[in-house]
Structures are given as structure tokens and as C-alpha cells.
Amino acid sequence: MEQQDKANRHQLIQNWIYQAADHIRSSMQDPLQVSEKTSRKDLVTNMDKETESFLVEKIQQSFPNERILAEESSNQNTQDLNGVVWIIDPIDGTLNFVKQKHDFAIMIAVYEDGIGQMGYIYDVIKDEMYVGIKDQGVKCNQKQLSKVDDTSLAKGLVAISGLLLAEGNEAAKQVAKRSSGVRIVGSAGIETIYAVTGRIVAYVAASLAPWDIAAGKVIAEELGLMYTQQNGEPIQLLKKNPVLIATPSAHKEIFELLQGVSSK
Amino acid sequence: MEQQDKANRHQLIQNWIYQAADHIRSSMQDPLQVSEKTSRKDLVTNMDKETESFLVEKIQQSFPNERILAEESSNQNTQDLNGVVWIIDPIDGTLNFVKQKHDFAIMIAVYEDGIGQMGYIYDVIKDEMYVGIKDQGVKCNQKQLSKVDDTSLAKGLVAISGLLLAEGNEAAKQVAKRSSGVRIVGSAGIETIYAVTGRIVAYVAASLAPWDIAAGKVIAEELGLMYTQQNGEPIQLLKKNPVLIATPSAHKEIFELLQGVSSK
Known part of the structure; x- marks a missing residue:
């Protein structure tokens, strides 16, 4: 274009x-x-x-x-x-x-x-x-806007789908505990804004549709955030995705927790 | 005075x-x-x-x-x-x-x-x-400000301490599921503002100190919200309290869930 x-x-x-x-x-x-x-x-x-x-x-x-x-x-x-x-x-x-x-x-x-x-x-x-x-x-x-700082999970706040926590998802609980704290806004767009402005270091979303993802992905990637499926695979834009948006270092930590291969 | x-x-x-x-x-x-x-x-x-x-x-x-x-x-x-x-x-x-x-x-x-x-x-x-x-x-x-509407748990959003959800507290999970959704701001004062302006119907806080409680209690009670310990007892202002702020009907529902005497 x-x-x-x-x-x-x-x-x-x-x-x-x-x-x-x-x-x-x-x-x-x-x-x-x-x-x-x-x-x-x-x-x-x-x-x-x-x-x-x-x-x-x-x-x-x-x-x-x-x-x-x-x-x-x-x-x-x-x-x-x-x-x-x-x-x-x-x-x-x-x-x-x-x-x-x-x-x-x-x-x-x-x-x-x-x-x-x-x-x-x-x-x-x-x-x-x-x-x-x-x-x-x-x-x-x-x-x-400046590129985001590569802040670690322990030093940052995270947004996690309320549903994941309410269901007692074990990996989500671990992410919450290792972070500095959980915040939930309830809008994928605004949670993406929180990530790109450094208010949170990661956003873990259970299931986002194409229209929840498309704009935020352009914005997040331009500022150096990683925007992938929770298993690390690229987003499939024509279907729903479990999403992980994070700074590079928080992405690595959370990805490992979600895969159950944490070194701890 | x-x-x-x-x-x-x-x-x-x-x-x-x-x-x-x-x-x-x-x-x-x-x-x-x-x-x-x-x-x-x-x-x-x-x-x-x-x-x-x-x-x-x-x-x-x-x-x-x-x-x-x-x-x-x-x-x-x-x-x-x-x-x-x-x-x-x-x-x-x-x-x-x-x-x-x-x-x-x-x-x-x-x-x-x-x-x-x-x-x-x-x-x-x-x-x-x-x-x-x-x-x-x-x-x-x-x-x-107007008095708050007496909205039920099912029809409203709730704020819950991130810690309670991250610990997998069973009653907190039930409150989350029966509500319309969870929001977490991370400031007792601002979560109390959310309650008094009707943005949420309840705020369930694991442990609030006197200075987290004192101002919000005056404000919340003036607008018709209930502001108690989670067991329904009055706040003890000189110590830490597990707190439940809610509309009267959401207070009743959440109190029952927290006591484990839900009729469901």
C-alpha cells in the first residue's frame, strides 16, 4: 500500500x-x-x-x-x-x-x-x-509514542481475561502471582492500549475474534510488543484466537507458564 | 459535628x-x-x-x-x-x-x-x-450524585481483589461467574468510586486497612450501598477488614456465596 x-x-x-x-x-x-x-x-x-x-x-x-x-x-x-x-x-x-x-x-x-x-x-x-x-x-x-520498555513479568501489571481467573485456570493463576498484580478492563482494545502505553506488561486473553485483534495487532507490533497465540504461533486472523500480547521478556515467561514448561 | x-x-x-x-x-x-x-x-x-x-x-x-x-x-x-x-x-x-x-x-x-x-x-x-x-x-x-440503583449481581459487573482470584478462592470464583463480569482497578478508592457511580454492583476486597476504608465508607453509605465485613459484621475501623461493598441485593447474594450457604 x-x-x-x-x-x-x-x-x-x-x-x-x-x-x-x-x-x-x-x-x-x-x-x-x-x-x-x-x-x-x-x-x-x-x-x-x-x-x-x-x-x-x-x-x-x-x-x-x-x-x-x-x-x-x-x-x-x-x-x-x-x-x-x-x-x-x-x-x-x-x-x-x-x-x-x-x-x-x-x-x-x-x-x-x-x-x-x-x-x-x-x-x-x-x-x-x-x-x-x-x-x-x-x-x-x-x-x-515511544517503543515499549522490555519490562519483565515480575515488575509489571498484567491483564488477564476474568473468565480464565474465574475458571481457576492454573497457568493464569501462576501468571497473576508472578506479576506485580492483575488489572481487568474488559475491552480488548483498551487492554491493548494499556500494553502499548506500558501500563501493563502483558494481556492474556482467552479468546479474541478477528475484530478484537486486527487494529491492536498493528499498533502493538509497531511499538515492539509481541502479539501471538498463547502457544506462540502466529495469529490466525480469520478465526478466534487465545491471545498473548506482551513485552518480549514477559512474553517468554508467560509463554513458558502457559505451556507448563516453567523452569521453576 | x-x-x-x-x-x-x-x-x-x-x-x-x-x-x-x-x-x-x-x-x-x-x-x-x-x-x-x-x-x-x-x-x-x-x-x-x-x-x-x-x-x-x-x-x-x-x-x-x-x-x-x-x-x-x-x-x-x-x-x-x-x-x-x-x-x-x-x-x-x-x-x-x-x-x-x-x-x-x-x-x-x-x-x-x-x-x-x-x-x-x-x-x-x-x-x-x-x-x-x-x-x-x-x-x-x-x-x-443520585442514590445507586439496587442492581442484582447477575446484572452487574464486580470488582474482586486480584489476589482472591489468583489464589483460586472458591467463593470469589462463584461471585465472578454469577456476575456479568469482573473488573480490577487496583485502588480501593477508585473501586469504591466505581461502586457509587454504578459502574460495578459490588467490590469484594481481601483485606483493607483503615485508610483504604474510611473515606469510601462515608461516600458509599450516603448513596445507599452496604459497606460491611465479608461476614456481614460492621467494619472494625482500627484493624484490617475483609470488605464487601455492594448494592443491597448484590450484598445479600454475595454474602450468601461467601458464607457458603447459597441456595443453589
């Missing part, structure tokens, strides 16, 4: 996200229509759907020949990642959006032949726009 | 907190002197100590005959709660302060003969000042 093409897309994408976020914020006092998807912990609202429709329409108007993989769309007939593919999560952290009105994000990524070219995570309430462009680093609200 | 006395104290306390917070924020780029207290997860910094010294000095100047119970003071010779006692936590969430530079709070409470009269939690980075005055409700940045 050419430099100029990326620059043109960037202006459009950022604009669309700000417009979508304005709509979400101005609707926050209105009653929400909330439905359960797979369980009472997996929700979708009219705002997820409206936001997705808005973004999909904008993309289709400007890029009619490009495919879109989006969380709330029923026809996700994307069998491969050839050409340009847009991957969007209109509201990442819907449970937080419904219950807290905080800690949710709009996420958009542009992939080309399976390679992440552009990633956007926008924290709607904090008004923080994280933009990662392949080989150009990451900016938050125009300000260039 | 007379109305006018409280009004006078309020102006002073709020002012002191803002001054202390300005100092913390303006020092955030300076190198911190960090020491371990009981473990690598229990830290104290020069900023905790400086902030505490500042607040203690201010209190002693204005109220020389009143006692002070403060986190970092070595001579915490408070054997009873007779008369007016100040209880302060200069930086609640020191680990967050050190590792994240977010999600920490200054907390001050004024108790009289064991009854909480005034409670302050100030989120330094978000610039949110929560003020609870006995029988006068709670304000955040001057705006009066």
Missing part, C-alpha cells in the same frame, strides 16, 4: 471514527436497546449496529471493491485475506458500554494480503485516538 | 487535596524513589511520604488537638476512635501510581466518636473530587 494511499485513507478513517463517536456520545442518555448474543455476558445494542452500519456505508462509498469483516454483520463471507480487507469493531467492550458508559472503543483496521497496514483504536470517553501505521509507528492524538 | 464546622473543614480539606495533587502531577516526570514495604507488590514512594507529610502538617496547624491515623506514619498510636480522628491515605493505589501513572487517589476522612462525618476520594489524573458528608449525600466536582 502506497504512502499516499495510506495518507488519504487516514484522513477518511479518522473522520469517520470521530463522527461515529460523536453520535455515540450524544446518544448516551437515550435508552439503549440491548440484546443477548450468546449469553447475558455477550451483548449487542442498537448503538453497535448503528455505528457499524455507518462505518460500513462510509467504507463502501469510498472503496466499493474492498471487502469488510465486521463484528455485527451476518454475512461475514470472508474466507481469505487476499487484497484489501477492512476489519471493524463498532463498539469493543459492549458490556462496559452498557454497564459502565466507560472503557469501550471503536476499532478499525486495514489489512492488505493478510498484512496489517493501518490500525485504529479510539477510546470514546477519554477521547484518545491511537493510530498505528505499518513502519511509521503509533500516535496517540497526534503525539508519537 | 455542627453544620458550620463541617462547611469550614470542607473548604480547607478540598484545598489541601488540590494542592497535594498539583504537587504530585507536577512531579510525575521526575524519577521516583520506590521502596518495598511488605513485598514487591506493596510499595511506598517518596511522593506518598511527601504528600502525607504535607496533609498531616496542614491538619495539625488547623486542628492541633485532633488525632491523625495515616498510612505511612510509624506512630499510628490510635487505640480508639474517641473525639475527632482524621484518617488519610496520601496515595491510594501506589502500585498503579508507580506502574501506570493512572488510577490512584488521595483519600481523607473525618470521623467523630467512630462515626464517619466527611469522606474525600480524589482521582488525581481524572480530576474527579468525590465528597461525601454525612446526611448531605455525595457530590462529584460539585454535582450531586
Whole structure:
């Protein structure tokens, strides 16, 4: 993807996200229509759907020949990642959006032949726009971010899926104990932001979908974090993945704990 | 404590907190002197100590005959709660302060003969000042807060000490599973703010010290939350307590789970 093409897309994408976020914020006092998807912990609202429709329409108007993989769309007939593919999560952290009105994000990524070219995570309430462009680093609200320090597990906080801990997963418990402490935000996008800004050294997620991963992976890798499946294999972007995002040294430690081959 | 006395104290306390917070924020780029207290997860910094010294000095100047119970003071010779006692936590969430530079709070409470009269939690980075005055409700940045809705455990998010989950505590796991999800902030003050603003329906904390409890208890109880030990007994303010803060209905459910007398 050419430099100029990326620059043109960037202006459009950022604009669309700000417009979508304005709509979400101005609707926050209105009653929400909330439905359960797979369980009472997996929700979708009219705002997820409206936001997705808005973004999909904008993309289709400007890029009619490009495919879109989006969380709330029923026809996700994307069998491969050839050409340009847009991957969007209109509201990442819907449970937080419904219950807290905080800690949710709009996420958009542009992939080309399976390679992440552009990633956007926008924290709607904090008004923080994280933009990662392949080989150009990451900016938050125009300000260039530094590469992350390679902090060890013992010296850092970690985010772990609440479900893993609530299920008593032994490896997750070991990761928690060896870290300085556990934090749980409940939005893959915002937990990825915590990792790229050094607030946590690792994020261990039980099962992330393509739209939970796509934007954050571009952003995290640009800043020197490792972003893999929990077994160390590369992410398979067209399916759900157990994910480990971490600094290189925390990644090595956690990977070993998760594989049960810890030297201790 | 007379109305006018409280009004006078309020102006002073709020002012002191803002001054202390300005100092913390303006020092955030300076190198911190960090020491371990009981473990690598229990830290104290020069900023905790400086902030505490500042607040203690201010209190002693204005109220020389009143006692002070403060986190970092070595001579915490408070054997009873007779008369007016100040209880302060200069930086609640020191680990967050050190590792994240977010999600920490200054907390001050004024108790009289064991009854909480005034409670302050100030989120330094978000610039949110929560003020609870006995029988006068709670304000955040001057705006009066509503009483909390009596939301059930199943319909709400909960905060649980990371340690309880990492240890595989069975009751904590049950609470997590029956809730809509777990969130962990790592600051008792900010987790109490989450409860009073309805972001979570309960906060289950393994062991809180007097300075973790005092301000939040005034604020939480003014808004209709229950604030007790985990066995349902009243808080013993001069020692550490396993704490359960919750809406009335979530309190009943969680209390039963923690006692192992769930009807399920």
C-alpha cells in the first residue's frame, strides 16, 4: 500500500471514527436497546449496529471493491485475506458500554494480503485516538509514542481475561502471582492500549475474534510488543484466537507458564 | 459535628487535596524513589511520604488537638476512635501510581466518636473530587450524585481483589461467574468510586486497612450501598477488614456465596 494511499485513507478513517463517536456520545442518555448474543455476558445494542452500519456505508462509498469483516454483520463471507480487507469493531467492550458508559472503543483496521497496514483504536470517553501505521509507528492524538520498555513479568501489571481467573485456570493463576498484580478492563482494545502505553506488561486473553485483534495487532507490533497465540504461533486472523500480547521478556515467561514448561 | 464546622473543614480539606495533587502531577516526570514495604507488590514512594507529610502538617496547624491515623506514619498510636480522628491515605493505589501513572487517589476522612462525618476520594489524573458528608449525600466536582440503583449481581459487573482470584478462592470464583463480569482497578478508592457511580454492583476486597476504608465508607453509605465485613459484621475501623461493598441485593447474594450457604 502506497504512502499516499495510506495518507488519504487516514484522513477518511479518522473522520469517520470521530463522527461515529460523536453520535455515540450524544446518544448516551437515550435508552439503549440491548440484546443477548450468546449469553447475558455477550451483548449487542442498537448503538453497535448503528455505528457499524455507518462505518460500513462510509467504507463502501469510498472503496466499493474492498471487502469488510465486521463484528455485527451476518454475512461475514470472508474466507481469505487476499487484497484489501477492512476489519471493524463498532463498539469493543459492549458490556462496559452498557454497564459502565466507560472503557469501550471503536476499532478499525486495514489489512492488505493478510498484512496489517493501518490500525485504529479510539477510546470514546477519554477521547484518545491511537493510530498505528505499518513502519511509521503509533500516535496517540497526534503525539508519537515511544517503543515499549522490555519490562519483565515480575515488575509489571498484567491483564488477564476474568473468565480464565474465574475458571481457576492454573497457568493464569501462576501468571497473576508472578506479576506485580492483575488489572481487568474488559475491552480488548483498551487492554491493548494499556500494553502499548506500558501500563501493563502483558494481556492474556482467552479468546479474541478477528475484530478484537486486527487494529491492536498493528499498533502493538509497531511499538515492539509481541502479539501471538498463547502457544506462540502466529495469529490466525480469520478465526478466534487465545491471545498473548506482551513485552518480549514477559512474553517468554508467560509463554513458558502457559505451556507448563516453567523452569521453576 | 455542627453544620458550620463541617462547611469550614470542607473548604480547607478540598484545598489541601488540590494542592497535594498539583504537587504530585507536577512531579510525575521526575524519577521516583520506590521502596518495598511488605513485598514487591506493596510499595511506598517518596511522593506518598511527601504528600502525607504535607496533609498531616496542614491538619495539625488547623486542628492541633485532633488525632491523625495515616498510612505511612510509624506512630499510628490510635487505640480508639474517641473525639475527632482524621484518617488519610496520601496515595491510594501506589502500585498503579508507580506502574501506570493512572488510577490512584488521595483519600481523607473525618470521623467523630467512630462515626464517619466527611469522606474525600480524589482521582488525581481524572480530576474527579468525590465528597461525601454525612446526611448531605455525595457530590462529584460539585454535582450531586443520585442514590445507586439496587442492581442484582447477575446484572452487574464486580470488582474482586486480584489476589482472591489468583489464589483460586472458591467463593470469589462463584461471585465472578454469577456476575456479568469482573473488573480490577487496583485502588480501593477508585473501586469504591466505581461502586457509587454504578459502574460495578459490588467490590469484594481481601483485606483493607483503615485508610483504604474510611473515606469510601462515608461516600458509599450516603448513596445507599452496604459497606460491611465479608461476614456481614460492621467494619472494625482500627484493624484490617475483609470488605464487601455492594448494592443491597448484590450484598445479600454475595454474602450468601461467601458464607457458603447459597441456595443453589
